[in-house]
Amino acid sequence: MSDTHELDELLQRATAPHMHFDPAAAIATGRRVRRRRRIATAAGALAAVTAVGIAVTAAVPGSARVLPAGPSRSSAVSPKPTGSASPSATERCFPSDNERGTPWASGTATGSQRGGKVIVEASVRDNCGNDVVGVGGMGGDAQVTVMFKAAPTTAQWVVADAAVLFLPAGERPCGYSFGTELPAATTLPQGNGWNLVIQPVPSDLLRTAAETGTVDICRDGSPVKRGLKQIGWDGPGTRAAANRGVGQDAAQGSGTATTGCDLDNLVGVTLPGAVQWVDETLTVPRAGRLTVDVQLHPGCTGDGHTSSWDPKQGARLEVDLPTVPARAFWDAVWVNDRLTGVFFLPAGEDLCGVDLSPSQPDPTPELEAPQRFSQKDGWTVMVQPLPVVGSPMTPTASFCTGQAVTTTRVAPSS
Amino acid sequence: MGRQRQRELDEEFAEFARSAAPRLLKAAWLICGDAHQAEDLVQSAMVKVYLRWSRLREGSPLAYARRCLLTTHIDSHRRTGRETAVADTPEVGSWDRNWDDTDEVVRLLATLPTRERQVVVMRHYAGLPEAHVAELLGISVGTVKSSASRGLARLRQALHPTLDAHEDEWSAEVREGNHV
Numbered sequence: 001m002s003d004t005h006e007l008d009e010l011l012q013r014a015t016a017p018h019m020h021f022d023p024a025a026a027i028a029t030g031r032r033v034r035r036r037r038r039i040a041t042a043a044g045a046l047a048a049v050t051a052v053g054i055a056v057t058a059a060v061p062g063s064a065r066v067l068p069a070g071p072s073r074s075s076a077v078s079p080k081p082t083g084s085a086s087p088s089a090t091e092r093c094f095p096s097d098n099e100r101g102t103p104w105a106s107g108t109a110t111g112s113q114r115g116g117k118v119i120v121e122a123s124v125r126d127n128c129g130n131d132v133v134g135v136g137g138m139g140g141d142a143q144v145t146v147m148f149k150a151a152p153t154t155a156q157w158v159v160a161d162a163a164v165l166f167l168p169a170g171e172r173p174c175g176y177s178f179g180t181e182l183p184a185a186t187t188l189p190q191g192n193g194w195n196l197v198i199q200p201v202p203s204d205l206l207r208t209a210a211e212t213g214t215v216d217i218c219r220d221g222s223p224v225k226r227g228l229k230q231i232g233w234d235g236p237g238t239r240a241a242a243n244r245g246v247g248q249d250a251a252q253g254s255g256t257a258t259t260g261c262d263l264d265n266l267v268g269v270t271l272p273g274a275v276q277w278v279d280e281t282l283t284v285p286r287a288g289r290l291t292v293d294v295q296l297h298p299g300c301t302g303d304g305h306t307s308s309w310d311p312k313q314g315a316r317l318e319v320d321l322p323t324v325p326a327r328a329f330w331d332a333v334w335v336n337d338r339l340t341g342v343f344f345l346p347a348g349e350d351l352c353g354v355d356l357s358p359s360q361p362d363p364t365p366e367l368e369a370p371q372r373f374s375q376k377d378g379w380t381v382m383v384q385p386l387p388v389v390g391s392p393m394t395p396t397a398s399f400c401t402g403q404a405v406t407t408t409r410v411a412p413s414s
Numbered sequence: 415m416g417r418q419r420q421r422e423l424d425e426e427f428a429e430f431a432r433s434a435a436p437r438l439l440k441a442a443w444l445i446c447g448d449a450h451q452a453e454d455l456v457q458s459a460m461v462k463v464y465l466r467w468s469r470l471r472e473g474s475p476l477a478y479a480r481r482c483l484l485t486t487h488i489d490s491h492r493r494t495g496r497e498t499a500v501a502d503t504p505e506v507g508s509w510d511r512n513w514d515d516t517d518e519v520v521r522l523l524a525t526l527p528t529r530e531r532q533v534v535v536m537r538h539y540a541g542l543p544e545a546h547v548a549e550l551l552g553i554s555v556g557t558v559k560s561s562a563s564r565g566l567a568r569l570r571q572a573l574h575p576t577l578d579a580h581e582d583e584w585s586a587e588v589r590e591g592n593h594v
Contacts, residue, residue, distance in 0.1 A: 010519045011539040017449040021435040023428040030464035
């Protein structure tokens with residue numbers, strides 16, 4: 001027998017220590033990852049629901065009279081995550097893994113805040129604890145995803161980029177609380193007998209519409225429902241709660257991403273105000289694509305999560321937090337061959353240095369130029385390629401203001 | 415997707431995972447030299463397989479699992495800087511060795527550079543053809559040949575320090591079967 005075959009045989013015969021693999025754990029983790037991706041997809045770029053003017057032309061014919069505004073559900077919160085402009089669009093459940101939902105209604109119309117089309121897809125998802133609305137961006141278009149916990153039996157609507165209404169045949173909107181002169185709406189008959197109405201909303205009315213908007217519904221010229229509230233208004237995750245939750249309890253956070261949320265515990269649960277805080281994709285020089293995805297889930301507790309999946313599709317840093325942290329934090333991911341630090345800096349703070357080898361007298365290396373992204377709430381996301389050192393390392397970072405070092409030896413979150 | 419269908423897919427995946435795990439665990443252990451890390455590697459690879467199960471189930475889930483295992487090993491190695499755990503690295507040529515000393519082979523294997531170790535394990539434990547190993551690792555067949563040759567030469571030198579150095583049949587053979 002040749003040496004090669006002998007080696008083969010030796011390797012076959014070598015007695016490995018007892019090792020354990022649990023398929024159930026792999027399945028549970030896989031489901032969690034799927035959920036996380038799904039939530040991220042549904043969340044989309046909520047930040048786009050902001051001021052991009054569109055022409056104000058005609059209102060819904062013969063209607064659009066002003067109704068008394070509903071009780072103010074908004075509250076000023078600071079800092080406010082980027083994606084919170086439309087709280088109604090931030091209420092999401094965490095559907096279990098075994099359904100994609102049954103398509104229920106869909107349609108496309110012009111009049112997005114982004115300048116393009118509004119694309120609406122609605123489905124029924126049995127395992128959702130609540131109705132869910134998400135808005136995502138696709139170029140100049142807005143993708144509005146609505147997931148009903150059960151097929152609607154009465155008119156439903158929500159303001160998410162545009163006002164999106166689901167109306168039984170014969171019903172139509174006949175007055176919005178947030179404005180009288182609105183652009184022309186598009187009515188799209190559905191195969192199930194319902195109508196999908198997409199009503200563009202001028203950018204200056206959008207926040208009010210999203211936060212407090214109501215609509216009157218008429219049939220044959222007579223109101224059948226006055227002041228219809230939006231999807232999710234009075235549910236467990238009300239928009240008022242969402243607004244109150246985000247940012248209010250910032251001090252509760254430890255300042256690290258490890259005080260995040262364990263999504264495994266959130267199946268079927270609707271948390272108020274789960275919002276996309278950071279959603280940036282960039283190219284790390286000589287490495288590849290990196291997506292930084294941070295979501296806030298006020299009220300939940302548990303571990304944060306960081307992962308990098310499938311290098312061919314680019315690295316991905318995912319972080320879940322209960323709220324906007326009180327202090328700077330960071331994490332590191334491999335973007336192909338490059339170790340890359342992602343630093344989250346509150347207003348006025350900066351990265352002072354990265355300590356790659358605490359045992360060295362002068363461990364702070366020369367760093368390449370970082371890329372920075374400013375958040376509307378004053379935070380900055382800084383993506384910094386880090387040098388690779390030959391020995392095992394536990395890098396730490398120091399943060400400072402213009403005057404003084406504020407925090408030293410902050411370890412990565414994961 | 416209905417619950418029933420998802421349950422069926424999950425059961426199918428679990429069955430695959432249970433049958434593939436023992437040899438994947440051992441391959442991972444041979445590559446990384448540490449049982450806990452091997453468990454982590456296999457767990458991570460299997461999660462990735464699970465995420466693509468509906469597409470992989472009709473194809474080659476095992477090949478994908480191997481690829482994930484190797485990629486994750488490299489990523490993990492880069493991230494932690496952790497070298498393979500070797501309790502007692504033998505001094506090359508310091509004592510007479512017996513080909514039957516399997517523990518010794520495993521320890522020696524752990525002294526190889528990462529890429530060479532991966533190639534040797536995939537070729538000589540998993541029994542994969544060179545072309546398959548090249549595809550798994552994203553390298554050329556030539557690189558597989560040279561890595562295998564170098565790795566085996568090092569092992570041979572360590573195990574049989576008196577053997578003629580240019581006895582070069584180590585990497586000449588390709589065995590099929592014994593798949594991880």
